[in-house]
Amino acid sequence: MRPVPKPSTSRPQLLVSVRDADEASLACAAGADLVDAKDPANGALGALPVDAVRAIVARVGASVTTSAVAGEPDTASALAPCVAAMASTGVDYVKVAVRSEHPDAALAEAAEAAGGRLIGVLFAGDVFGLNIVPRLAAAGFRGAMIDTRSKDGRRLGDLLLPDDLAAFVAACHAHGLLSGLAGSLDVDDIPALAAHAPGYLGFRGGLCRNGDRRNALDPLRVNAALEALRALGRRDAA
Numbered sequence: 001m002r003p004v005p006k007p008s009t010s011r012p013q014l015l016v017s018v019r020d021a022d023e024a025s026l027a028c029a030a031g032a033d034l035v036d037a038k039d040p041a042n043g044a045l046g047a048l049p050v051d052a053v054r055a056i057v058a059r060v061g062a063s064v065t066t067s068a069v070a071g072e073p074d075t076a077s078a079l080a081p082c083v084a085a086m087a088s089t090g091v092d093y094v095k096v097a098v099r100s101e102h103p104d105a106a107l108a109e110a111a112e113a114a115g116g117r118l119i120g121v122l123f124a125g126d127v128f129g130l131n132i133v134p135r136l137a138a139a140g141f142r143g144a145m146i147d148t149r150s151k152d153g154r155r156l157g158d159l160l161l162p163d164d165l166a167a168f169v170a171a172c173h174a175h176g177l178l179s180g181l182a183g184s185l186d187v188d189d190i191p192a193l194a195a196h197a198p199g200y201l202g203f204r205g206g207l208c209r210n211g212d213r214r215n216a217l218d219p220l221r222v223n224a225a226l227e228a229l230r231a232l233g234r235r236d237a238a
């Protein structure tokens, strides 16, 4: 497993969700830190077929950290099988939707199915307490992130207060989890969210043509996001 690359500065990493190997190449060439396999036509956490994820890993896995979403299983018992299928692709990280009502045993089984490379995704509109963070850590998850479920134009910051996001990231740090923030983010969101010091910021729609996550990735937008993050790193280093 390749760890999330450590930049020379403390800036958050840029995660770009891609739907196929060609988009993965584009994201990689544009400088994405993490290339995330996802089907944007199938909801917030739509899983791609495992063969499509294997093709993405084969194309870019040697040069960039990869992740893939395993979906939003309906039941706790479905977590581990979904995760195992995606882990078999050789991706560096698997992401799966988790809920606070999932039993600890099911969370631990899912983490084991990913061989220590599972990231739990929480949705901003759901009610969850911060105690989910130590529970995920204890279950063997590698990270936790917040995303938005309804891709209806509302951004992460429309659903959660800055203090809530800061507390989530701090809890992840305190419990040794990689942290991520996502949810219809735009390049303009980067400075405020980066101030919380998450491990990465995740994008799809904001980096696609016309800001529509079902459209193709726009390399100029990927570059703009990366430049915004690098500028923060330069400012911190100054």
Ligand SMILES: O=C[C@H](O)COP(=O)(O)O
Binding pocket: 015, 017, 036, 038, 147, 148, 151, 182, 183, 184, 185, 202, 203, 204, 205, 206, 213
């Ligand atoms: O993991 C990040 C997501 O792909 C974010 O998608 P979105 O920017 O369209 O909400």
